[in-house]
Amino acid sequence: MNVTRMAAPCMKLSKSLVVPHSGVMARFASVTKGQVHPGYEKIKEKYKHFQIEDGVPIHLKGGAFDRFLYYTTLAGCGVGLVMCFEYYYSAAFPKKC
Amino acid sequence: MIKSNHAFHLVDQSPWPLTGALGALMLTSGIVKWFHSFNMTLFISGLIILVLTSIQWWRDISRESTFQGLHTLVVAKGMRWGMILFITSEVLFFFSFFWAFFHSSLAPTMEIGLAWPPTGIQVFNPIQVPLLNTIILLASGVTVTWAHHGLMENKFSQTLQGLMSTVILGLYFTALQAMEYIEASFTIADSAYGATFFVATGFHGLHVIIGTTFLITCLLRHKSCHFSSTHHFGFEAAAWYWHFVDVVWLFLYMTIYWWGS
Numbered sequence: 465m466n467v468t469r470m471a472a473p474c475m476k477l478s479k480s481l482v483v484p485h486s487g488v489m490a491r492f493a494s495v496t497k498g499q500v501h502p503g504y505e506k507i508k509e510k511y512k513h514f515q516i517e518d519g520v521p522i523h524l525k526g527g528a529f530d531r532f533l534y535y536t537t538l539a540g541c542g543v544g545l546v547m548c549f550e551y552y553y554s555a556a557f558p559k560k561c
Numbered sequence: 562m563i564k565s566n567h568a569f570h571l572v573d574q575s576p577w578p579l580t581g582a583l584g585a586l587m588l589t590s591g592i593v594k595w596f597h598s599f600n601m602t603l604f605i606s607g608l609i610i611l612v613l614t615s616i617q618w619w620r621d622i623s624r625e626s627t628f629q630g631l632h633t634l635v636v637a638k639g640m641r642w643g644m645i646l647f648i649t650s651e652v653l654f655f656f657s658f659f660w661a662f663f664h665s666s667l668a669p670t671m672e673i674g675l676a677w678p679p680t681g682i683q684v685f686n687p688i689q690v691p692l693l694n695t696i697i698l699l700a701s702g703v704t705v706t707w708a709h710h711g712l713m714e715n716k717f718s719q720t721l722q723g724l725m726s727t728v729i730l731g732l733y734f735t736a737l738q739a740m741e742y743i744e745a746s747f748t749i750a751d752s753a754y755g756a757t758f759f760v761a762t763g764f765h766g767l768h769v770i771i772g773t774t775f776l777i778t779c780l781l782r783h784k785s786c787h788f789s790s791t792h793h794f795g796f797e798a799a800a801w802y803w804h805f806v807d808v809v810w811l812f813l814y815m816t817i818y819w820w821g822s
Contacts, residue, residue, distance in 0.1 A: 503786035507627075514628035515562045521573040522621045522629075537580050537613045544587040544606045551594045551603060 568633040570625070577618040584610035619778070623795070627787045637794050644798045648805050651768070655809050658761040659816065665753035666821055673752050678822065682754045683746040687818040690741055694734055695814050698807045701730035705776070705800050712783075715790045724780045727803070731773035738766050758817060765809055772806045775799040 514525055524530045565571070584607050591604030626632040632640070666677040674680030685691055708723025742759075749759040779799045782788065788796055 503784075507786050510628050511630075514624055521575070522624055523573070523575055523577070523617060525624065533613065533617060534576065537610065537617065538576070540606065540610050540613070541580050541583040541587075544603065544610060545583060547603050547606065548586060548590045551590060551598075555593075555597065 562629045563631060563633070568635045570631045570633070570636045572625070575618070575621065577614050577621070580610060581614040581618070584608075584614055623782065623787065626795075627782075632792075632794070637792070640794055640798070644801060648801060651805065655761070655764070655812075658757070658764065659812065662757040662761060662817060662821070665757055670753075673754070677754075679752045679754050682751065684754075684822045685741065685745070685818060687814070687822055690737055691814055691818045694737055695810065697730050697734045697737070698810050701727045701734075702804055702807050704730065705803050709796065709800055712788060712793055712796060713790055717783075720783055720788075721780070724776060724783060728773060728776050728780060731769060731776065731803075735766065735769055735773065738762070738769075761813060761817060765806070765813055768806050768809070772799070772803045775802055 514522075516525075523534060587603055587607030587610060589607070591601070591607045594603045595601050669675055669677045669679065678684045704723050704726040706723075708720045708727060711717075711719030711723055747755045747758075749755050776799050779788075779796045782795065
C-alpha cells in the first residue's frame, strides 16, 4: 500500500483547515523568524469566525451589529417606498388651493 | 472553505441588490420631488439607503474574499474584466461631455459673441491652480504605484505611506478645486462655457471623491492585513480607477483649461 498516496487527501484536508488564503504566509516573509506580525493573529480570528458553518448568510454572519444595520436599512427602504408612493399620488392628484 | 467541486463563487442570498434598487428609486423620485415641491427629504433618504447598501455589500465581498477565501483565480479574473468594463463605460460617459464642449467651442454662436471663451467670461488662468492640480494628480499616480510595489514586495509600511500620500494628495486636489468653484467669476448658468465647464469638471470632481473613498477603504483594509503580496485585487482596482481619474483630468486640463482659454 502506498502510504504517500493515502496521506495526500489528509494533507489536502489539513491544508483547507489552515484558514489563510493564498499569499498570507508569504507577506510576512520579511518578519524575523519566530516573530508573527500582530495583524496576523487578529485576522486569524476573523477567518475562524466567518468560516463557521452554521448556515448564517454572509450579511448577518458578523453578529448583532449586522442584524441592526440590516433591519435599519430594510426599515429605511420601507419608509422610503411609502414616501415615493405618497409623492406619486400627490403629484397625480394635486390639492386644489 | 470552498465546498463545491468547481472554482466559481455562487454567492449567498443577499438583500443588497433589492435595497440598492429601492434606494435608487427613492433617489430619483426624490430629485423630482425636490424640483417640483422644494422638499429634499426623499432625496436625502435615498442617498442614505444607497450609502448603507454600498457599505454592507462591499463589506460582504471583503468577508467572502479575505475571510472565507472564496475568491479563486477564476473569480479574480472575472473581477478584473468587470472593473475594466466599468472603467470603459466611465470613459464613454466623459466622452459625451467632451463632445458637448467641442460642439460649443469649435463653432461659437452669435449669442456668445462668435468667440471662445465667450465675450465677458473671465476664465481661470491655466498656469495657476489648475496647473497645481495637474501636478498633484500626476504625483498621486506615482505614490499609488509606489504603494503597489511596496505591497508586491511585502513592505507593509511603504505600502501604508504610499497609500496615505495618495489619499492626502486626492484630498488636497478636492479642496483646491472647491476653492476654485467658490472663487469662480462665472456660474453653471453663464452660457455654454459655464455649462460645459461645471458639468465636466463637476463630474470629474465627483469621481475624484469616489476614487479617494476607494483608496481610503484600501488603506483601512491594508492596516487590517487583508492584502497579501500576491492577492490584492481590491487595491489594484482602486489604483486603476485612480489612474483613470488622473487621465480624465489631463484631458480636461488640456482642452477646457488650456486650449479653451
